[in-house]
Amino acid sequence: MTRLRYLSSICAVCGETCRFSIPEAVVSIGSRDLDTRPAEPLRSTIYAWVKRCPSCGYCAPNPGKAQEGAAEVVKLPRYREQLDSRKFPRVANTFLCWSIIQEDLGAQAQAAWASLHAAWACDDEGDDVPARICRKRAVNLMRRAWEQGERLAPQAGADEALLVDLLRRAGRFREARAVAKEVIEQNPHPLITEIMRFQIRLVAASDRGAHTVAEARRSRQAASL
Ligand SMILES: [Zn+2]
Known part of the structure; x- marks a missing residue:
């Protein structure tokens, strides 16, 4: 069981004092999922990674800080609607x-x-439709980031490997397979190649579930026996 501590901070958007219960710092022990989701105990602290000001609804990893323009976004109808959307679990909102x-x-x-x-917060609640919506949104944002020359992760092929998992878990098997094949052709790091081959096998089995990097490695070892 993760121990909790309390954090007080002054909301950078509305100036209210907020108190959050947050877990003591923990690490992850064991293999990550193919979409980088860490193992336990870090995995279960997800609810505390981004905090919500109970007064104005500003959501941020650290509500004591706000980038210029953030206060305006918090007022947008789109933001207010998302904040209390019934279609998603609260942590996902x-x-x-x-x-x-x-x-x-x-x-x-x-x-x-x-x-x-x-999407992970939706997975934890077993909410499949909202999880797919979050993954679709992540795919679109990732592609937009690429257009602007931004990457999600520095290692060559890491973004594409993540994209394959997002597509597979959203049920977009054909696209997932096509991207996985493209990645393999580019001769990435051997671990990424292993993961891509594993993804292609998962797609062939119409498997939309969560799998770990360790499974990808074991699956390779089993195949080479
Ligand atoms: Zn606030």
């Missing part, structure tokens, strides 16, 4: 609001990450 702020302020890669994290 918090991530999606942070994602909207990042998107509006031009940080497409950050917005894509926040949308992926929202």
